[in-house]
Amino acid sequence: MSTASASRYRDFAARLLEYDGALVETINPEGLEAMLPAPVQHTLHAPEFVRLGFGAELPPEVQRVSLESDWLDRFGQLLGDRGRWLQRVVNIPLPTLSHPERIVEHGLVLQNAIYRLSRVTPAWTRSLILLLRYTAISDEKRTGIIKFGLNLANGSAMDPCVDDLLTAALSVESAAGASVPPDAQLPPDWPATRLHTVVTRALPARVQAHLKLFLQGMQRRLERDLERVHEYYTGLRQEAWQRLHKQHTDSARERLRLESAEREYQAKVADLRQKYDLRVTVELEQTLILTSPVQRLELTIKRRKGERRVALDWHPLTRRLDPPPCEWSYTAEITRVVCDDALHLVSPTGHDPCAQCGKSYCRACQPRRCPKCGQAG
DSSP states (O other): OOHHHHHHHHHHHHHHHHHTTOEEEEETTTEEEEEOOHHHHHHHTOOSEEEEEOSSSOOTTOEEOOTTSTHHHHHHHHHTTTTSEEEEEOOOOOOOOSOHHHHHHHHOEESSOEEEEEEEEEEEEEEEEEEEEEEEESSSEEEEEEEEEEETTTOOBOGGGHHHHHHHHTOHHHHTTOOOOTTOOOOOOOOHHHHHHHHHHHHHHHHHHHTHHHHHHHHHHHHHHHHHHHHHHHHHHHHHHHHHHSTTOOHHHHHHHHHHHHHHHHHHHHHHHHHTOOEEEEEEEEEEEEEEEEEEEEEEEEETTEEEEEEEEEETTTTEEOOOOOTTTOOOOSEEEEOTTTOOEEOGGGGOBOTTTOOBOOTTTOSSBOTTTOOBO
């Protein structure tokens, strides 16, 4: 844990303990000591007096607190449902865009269609930001936080903007006294079923990206152990074959040894695969709804004889344009394909050819199976 992260973690723990009635004093380097009231002792499974350390260098006689320790779960139990839901309004001046065409040109690539910028108007939007904690367990364990943002006005995945939006939302100065104008038209809440579908489709690729190095290391360890087992049992088989081909050797006994070695080898391989089997769980930790002004760029997208209107928002908080929505996988890249039937905007992988018949089709139109051959998607 970096020094800055350790300081933030320590300060959070100190504020949480003080809020629940503990007497807290910070100590250097990156530690704290606290006198806990009885209810806090019970929740944290801790004695009345604790000394905790959060950094690489620890004060004497402290318990180390890190993302890998169980203290994260303990503080989560103490926190309960508090702080899991936050709504914030941030109202800042909305600048005029001098070159909106250039902004769209750098923020949208259509592989098989064209677009025309129709107009730019001031508007308000609501951004849904989810903080999700993933836990991956194989022969080792990894945990981390995924930040997933969604513009409720158009369904854009806001990955490149999430950190800036969070900083603005949590800034006391920017949000103090802010309110939404009475004539502002805000996007409604999405139904729970729709949000569940979005998160289910969006999370796998993001979890895999977070676990890339972990998966590579796991694969190397699995291959190393498989190679060792293979070499060992290959040696046993070779010895048995050599004895089998010698004269005056009990061939039935050697064949039994060969069969036994093969069974043991298959059992060892199965054990290793079970050992390195990966289990990933994802839990929602916090939800933020951020309401803020935007410049709304309305586009007309044309594909063959069809056309469709799409709106992209430019955020003054991040000074950048939303990624175009992907109505299948909710990726945050800027390249999109427009389908022929409903003019859905999808990422290129959302319009890939069918693995069985080779026909390209839109996964937003046909989420379950290929419309030509029926192969499951």
